[in-house]
Amino acid sequence: MLKRFELRNFKNFKDDIVVDFSKTGGYKYNTDCITNDMIGKMLIYGRNATGKTNLGKAIMDINHEIISSFSLYDDYIVNADISDGKIYYSYCFVFDTDEVIYNYFKNGSGKLISEKFLINNKKIFECNFENMKFDFKNLKQIAAQTVNSDIYTNAYLFDNDEQTSSELPFLKWLLGNAVFPKESVMIKLRSYIESMSYLTVGGLEGIVLRRRYKRYYDILEDRNELVNFEKFLNEMGVECSLTLEKLPDGQNELYFKHKKPIPFLENASSGTIALMNLYFRFVQKFRLMSFIYLDEFDAFYHYEMADNLVKYFKKNFENTQIIMTTHNTNLMTNRLMRPDCIFILSRWGSLTALCDATERELREGHNLEKMYISGEFEKYE
Amino acid sequence: MNEIGDFIPRKRSQNLLIVEGNHEKNIIFRQLFKCFPELNIDMDDIWIYGTNIYVLYNDIVKEYGEDWNVEDVDLPFVISKKQYLNQRRYKDDFVNIILVFDYERHDPNFSEEKIMILQEYFNDMANVGQLYINYPMIESYQDIECIPDDNYIDKKVSVTINPGRKYKALVNNSPIKKIIELPEKMIEILIEKLFVSEEDGEVCVKELLNLSSDESLKQEIGKELEVISKKNIITVQFQFEDLIRKLNYINRNISYWAYLREVFQDLIKMNLKKAVRIQNSPLKNFNNYRDLYNALDLTDVLKQQNSMSSDFKNGYIWILNTCLFIVVDYNMNLLINDSKL
Numbered sequence: 001m002l003k004r005f006e007l008r009n010f011k012n013f014k015d016d017i018v019v020d021f022s023k024t025g026g027y028k029y030n031t032d033c034i035t036n037d038m039i040g041k042m043l044i045y046g047r048n049a050t051g052k053t054n055l056g057k058a059i060m061d062i063n064h065e066i067i068s069s070f071s072l073y074d075d076y077i078v079n080a081d082i083s084d085g086k087i088y089y090s091y092c093f094v095f096d097t098d099e100v101i102y103n104y105f106k107n108g109s110g111k112l113i114s115e116k117f118l119i120n121n122k123k124i125f126e127c128n129f130e131n132m133k134f135d136f137k138n139l140k141q142i143a144a145q146t147v148n149s150d151i152y153t154n155a156y157l158f159d160n161d162e163q164t165s166s167e168l169p170f171l172k173w174l175l176g177n178a179v180f181p182k183e184s185v186m187i188k189l190r191s192y193i194e195s196m197s198y199l200t201v202g203g204l205e206g207i208v209l210r211r212r213y214k215r216y217y218d219i220l221e222d223r224n225e226l227v228n229f230e231k232f233l234n235e236m237g238v239e240c241s242l243t244l245e246k247l248p249d250g251q252n253e254l255y256f257k258h259k260k261p262i263p264f265l266e267n268a269s270s271g272t273i274a275l276m277n278l279y280f281r282f283v284q285k286f287r288l289m290s291f292i293y294l295d296e297f298d299a300f301y302h303y304e305m306a307d308n309l310v311k312y313f314k315k316n317f318e319n320t321q322i323i324m325t326t327h328n329t330n331l332m333t334n335r336l337m338r339p340d341c342i343f344i345l346s347r348w349g350s351l352t353a354l355c356d357a358t359e360r361e362l363r364e365g366h367n368l369e370k371m372y373i374s375g376e377f378e379k380y381e
Numbered sequence: 382m383n384e385i386g387d388f389i390p391r392k393r394s395q396n397l398l399i400v401e402g403n404h405e406k407n408i409i410f411r412q413l414f415k416c417f418p419e420l421n422i423d424m425d426d427i428w429i430y431g432t433n434i435y436v437l438y439n440d441i442v443k444e445y446g447e448d449w450n451v452e453d454v455d456l457p458f459v460i461s462k463k464q465y466l467n468q469r470r471y472k473d474d475f476v477n478i479i480l481v482f483d484y485e486r487h488d489p490n491f492s493e494e495k496i497m498i499l500q501e502y503f504n505d506m507a508n509v510g511q512l513y514i515n516y517p518m519i520e521s522y523q524d525i526e527c528i529p530d531d532n533y534i535d536k537k538v539s540v541t542i543n544p545g546r547k548y549k550a551l552v553n554n555s556p557i558k559k560i561i562e563l564p565e566k567m568i569e570i571l572i573e574k575l576f577v578s579e580e581d582g583e584v585c586v587k588e589l590l591n592l593s594s595d596e597s598l599k600q601e602i603g604k605e606l607e608v609i610s611k612k613n614i615i616t617v618q619f620q621f622e623d624l625i626r627k628l629n630y631i632n633r634n635i636s637y638w639a640y641l642r643e644v645f646q647d648l649i650k651m652n653l654k655k656a657v658r659i660q661n662s663p664l665k666n667f668n669n670y671r672d673l674y675n676a677l678d679l680t681d682v683l684k685q686q687n688s689m690s691s692d693f694k695n696g697y698i699w700i701l702n703t704c705l706f707i708v709v710d711y712n713m714n715l716l717i718n719d720s721k722l
Contacts, residue, residue: 359419359421359711359712360712361711361712365505366505366507367508370473370508371507371508373393373473374393374395374476375395375474375476376394376476378393
């Protein structure tokens with residue numbers, strides 16, 4: 001699990017911003033917000049333009065660096081007020097009893113400058129791409145017997161042509177080229193990073209990608225899948241029944257079931273379309289996601305639906321760490337969440353849990369939404 | 382009249398204190414908020430509204446009807462509507478709404494039912510508001526012989542003693558009174574003997590009460606006095622030194638405010654024990670003050686008080702001050718950690 005994420009100089013975050021999943025407040029209720037003593041379900045509030053989206057993109061950076069090499073951002077990523085533009089990322093993971101720390105620096109255009117990898121506070125390797133210094137002395141600690149790091153370094157020292165990307169992180173190379181024992185922490189790390197995901201529910205709406213929906217419809221050809229999807233929509237408060245028809249050209253088309261069927265895509269509300277995207281990204285496949293960042297996750301939802309969705313996540317994604325950003329203060333409640341799992345992102349880029357944003361002892365009976373609105377946490381907004 | 386363009390920016394984080402009309406009683410809140418800066422309530426930046434509990438009850442009924450307690454009552458709205466012609470204030474701008482009233486068994490409007498509905502409804506100072514009823518009246522916090530006072534737990538007063546002058550006379554010699562009224566007294570002396578303005582007096586006394594060195598007390602007092610007066614300060618200097626030394630805090634090298642904080646903490650502890658005792662819970666069942674606090678139920682306290690005092694001849698009222706619970710309602714740790722000021 002991700003225990004701690006630290007970021008510096010990224011976009012609007014001039015100072016350090018820390019997301020600490022291990023800092024729980026010991027509340028005895030809504031324990032389903034907590035997974036293995038860490039925050040499992042987190043809500044982030046903040047005024048507009050405080051960086052909720054940026055924070056999500058930054059956390060996902062490790063996934064892009066190590067797994068997909070596809071980047072969510074390609075413009076300026078360094079803070080515009082910092083002269084020596086180095087962005088610092090630090091991830092601390094916990095897998096059973098092992099603590100894994102991976103830190104790296106990037107420059108303003110996203111090029112890797114250095115990386116450092118530690119297990120249980122012991123340095124396993126360190127690479128500095130500026131002065132080409134590499135330290136692989138402790139690789140044997142992770143039982144990476146088969147790995148020949150010379151292959152990696154040779155690529156840098158002697159093969160400096162265009163074909164080798166000077167940005168290939170050693171961690172990525174290692175995870176792809178070494179053979180680790182099954183129970184190795186490296187296997188767990190890889191699978192965690194691989195299963196991280198980011199979704200802007202709001203942003204997807206409006207761009208009707210027919211291709212995407214065609215894929216969804218193909219899945220729904222399975223009668224059970226159609227029933228499940230319908231059930232999900234009903235559970236979220238969208239009362240409807242669905243039917244899938246094959247058009248003469250062999251394409252599937254989804255309809256709301258009525259005397260005269262109504263085409264789904266053209267007639268479904270923004271909220272329903274958003275739900276559909278969410279469903280096919282996460283729910284339907286029920287992939288074992290490790291981490292999901294849902295940006296503005298309920299922008300199109302009625303407050304009851306947003307409520308249902310959070311409950312749904314808590315019930316069905318028990319082991320997934322989910323961060324949801326929202327402006328919906330109705331979710332800021334002890335019915336659903338707890339003060340150590342609700343955060344405020346301030347205008348100057350600090351992230352504070354409600355229980356740390358006031359001197360008042362926050363208790364289960366408190367009306368957190370009202371307190372937020374009346375300025376209880378004003379100093380941290 | 383609604384004037385377009387007359388946009389007043391919203392001011393949040395406000396505090397509302399609803400009390401009996403009598404403002405001389407508010408000294409306890411000034412001191413309490415000063416001793417517990419964690420509460421973030423500045424007595425000079427707070428809306429104080431004086432009323433009677435039954436008048437308030439009627440005002441609420443007028444706005445929300447007889448079944449008002451199933452509604453979301455907005456006290457700042459109710460009060461502002463009554464107090465101002467065209468200015469409205471709303472609950473959503475208030476972080477704390479505190480109601481403090483005397484039990485007033487003798488009020489011709491007294492109603493067990495109404496007071497109970499109010500006590501049940503106003504149960505959260507960060508939301509609708511929290512009602513604190515003092516028995517028989519706010520001065521009950523002074524009703525002790527020493528600090529802490531083991532006899533306090535059994536202390537009651539006959540219903541036949543009307544609150545007001547008679548009860549106040551009973552607590553006139555309280556050690557708490559001497560402590561809490563020290564700043565006022567010193568200001569009075571300054572005005573009377575050194576002819577300084579009230580404003581200068583307040584500033585000077587604030588400095589004097591921050592003093593915490595036993596050794597240099599006298600000189601420090603002299604220095605502060607010389608700042609505001611060119612007259613002969615020696616008599617006042619002696620008098621102040623005596624007043625301060627009598628309270629037995631400077632010998633521990635702490636300030637008056639740190640000392641008063643401790644006193645409040647002791648008073649809160651005594652009243653917590655007392656409240657739970659009134660609720661008929663044996664004290665031996667509790668390990669610590671947090672457990673005690675968790676058992677505290679102000680509606681149960683009121684129920685017991687109502688039943689004990691219903692006989693107008695032989696009935697009695699347990700002495701209890703609940704408005705001090707503002708501190709523990711805010712944060713129980715303020716009772717346990719007594720950090721110095």
